[in-house]
């Protein structure tokens with residue numbers, strides 16, 4: 001199948017046609033009619049073409065928590081949000097701490113066909129924080145794991161963290177740390193502040209995050225390894241990472257869309273859709289995170305898409321699960337919080353949502369630029385449109401979105417994964433090339 005994407009705006013603001021053929025970008029620029037003969041025309045006037053979005057932090061929940069999400073449903077949500085690759089977190093059941101589990105997750109992703117799935121390996125066996133998992137075997141496996149994380153839990157033991165950093169540096173891997181001092185956050189339910197006292201909820205101090213990041217950047221410097229910090233949520237964390245980068249430490253950092261838009265004030269509703277780890281913080285923190293993205297201290301935006309079943313959200317605050325779904329809303333939140341506010345432009349969006357996460361995760365073979373010959377992974381966004389998040393706009397198995405009923409600016413219209421549309425003019429495509437694989441998938445795993 002050949003597609004002529006006509007009249008798109010590239011991230012740098014220039015206009016171009018893009019010819020997609022045989023899974024690759026065949027040509028970019030003014031494309032002669034003869035070259036485009038027979039191609040399906042996609043009218044992209046008014047649309048911004050971005051390299052396919054890459055999420056370095058997605059919870060796909062399979063194996064083990066298929067009532068919340070599966071690799072198939074999660075990657076359908078990814079495609080709907082403009083993503084062509086996702087890194088799947090390791091807090092599944094069993095935990096992704098062996099070559100067998102990461103290979104299974106990769107195979108499920110291949111079979112589903114909606115996005116490239118790169119498994120993340122656990123740092124410690126069972127995420128228990130006691131002994132290192134078989135990091136080398138996962139790196140050498142068919143899944144070629146490069147990112148390791150105990151996300152959901154912090155690698156708290158300093159010596160284990162040191163050993164993990166040393167180990168991954170031997171094959172250019174990276175440890176993605178969930179920075180949360182467990183003792184300082186025992187039983188914590190929301191940001192520690194005047195509001196947490198007022199609401200009578202146990203507070204989660206900023207220092208619980210900042211102190212771990214400070215320790216880890218120093219450890220990374222000491223052993224000469226790459227460190228990635230998940231979901232920065234406080235102004236102090238931005239300061240620590242800024243300091244570390246100025247010192248030349250190989251640290252990268254992410255912010256989630258929700259920490260760039262929402263504040264702890266929402267907790268007043270006691271609506272557990274706003275319960276997330278790390279917690280929503282203050283206005284000052286949101287401002288500092290936005291500045292951190294704008295000045296490059298924060299390298300990427302990652303969704304931390306964390307599906308949970310209704311019963312674990314529709315209950316009292318203390319009993320509810322932490323986490324929000326975020327794949328479909330990520331681009332509109334980024335546009336609303338960062339582009340519409342004038343802090344960044346579309347070239348920066350391409351960088352923070354595609355090229356940089358791909359580089360940090362060592363995602364080989366993913367197209368980052370509209371260069372002839374590269375794989376056709378791309379996303380078309382209508383910045384003049386808006387997105388209202390109703391239940392039918394969520395394609396995953398869980399609906400714990402903080403934006404239900406809300407309208408954000410920007411709308412993802414088309415997603416192309418390896419040359420075929422996974423989202424067509426806002427409608428999730430039936431991935432025909434992989435329909436048989438999808439059937440086999442359902443039979444094998446349901």
Ligand SMILES: NC(=O)N[C@@H](CC(=O)O)C(=O)O
Pocket residue numbers: 059091151152153178275276277278304306307322323324
């Ligand atoms: N972010 C969350 O609130 N929850 C995540 C775990 C995590 O990212 O730490 C989950 O797995 O549900």
Ligand SMILES: [Zn+2]
Pocket residue numbers: 151152153178230231277278
């Ligand atoms: Zn986390």
Ligand SMILES: [Zn+2]
Pocket residue numbers: 057059089151152304306
């Ligand atoms: Zn997470």
